[in-house]
């Protein structure tokens with residue numbers, strides 16, 4: 001644990017596992033109190049247990065990021081539990097390669113969570129952050145926010161949208177003290193990629209398409225998120241940071 005972020009409060013969506021859990025733990029290690037948000041209550045509570053067992057402060061809030069009322073309640077919980085909101089990692093997302101995203105309902109569901117959810121979260125978070133002179137927000141996009149993907153049009157459109165929203169929000173709040181950035185992970189070893197990666201052939205393809213020859217670890221995204229929120233990144237806003245082992249360098 002360090003005390004770089006002592007007295008600060010962070011909120012992480014999609015924190016029941018994977019990248020979000022790693023970020024919640026990383027914020028806590030930096031001294032911030034953490035609101036863990038997810039639709040998965042058991043996983044979220046497990047993240048809280050991991051933070052508190054390591055000596056950090058955390059609380060779970062059930063939240064569907066595509067529901068405006070849930071998101072309002074989430075930010076209100078940060079204030080009622082820990083008194084303020086300084087940092088947010090809008091990370092909740094869905095990606096099911098087995099679903100045909102040219103289907104209208106599947107398309108709408110994907111965009112509702114992956115894109116509208118980020119907008120709803122930023123809107124409420126910024127309102128609260130402005131009361132204390134600002135803060136920092138990081139949205140999880142993807143390398144699919146920068147390049148096309150034939151088999152996942154809705155996911156790809158949503159993640160491109162997250163990059164656009166990030167840039168727009170960065171401009172909107174640049175002079176108000178809120179920095180807004182995005183992370184664009186390549187393939188990361190989390191529950192989301194587990195089904196595909198458990199097939200040795202698909203895993204080999206993933207490793208082959210990544211110049212560094214391996215999948216990323218959730219902690220490698222979490223470290224970047226916490227750094228982007230820290231004073232070390234005080235002049236960085238509107239940036240989509242690629243963290244992909246070189247996959248998009250070709």
Ligand code: NAI
Nearest residue numbers: 014016018019039064065091092093142185187188190192
């Ligand atoms: P994950 O599946 O472990 O985490 C996603 C979390 O979001 C889950 O805990 C899930 O319950 C939660 N969630 C889903 N819908 C929600 C909703 N409506 N409201 C609140 N929470 C909801 O997967 P992972 O990999 O940790 O994903 C985190 C983010 O990273 C996602 O936005 C994903 O698109 C993105 N990403 C993941 C990559 C990977 O290879 N794992 C690559 C690039 C981006």
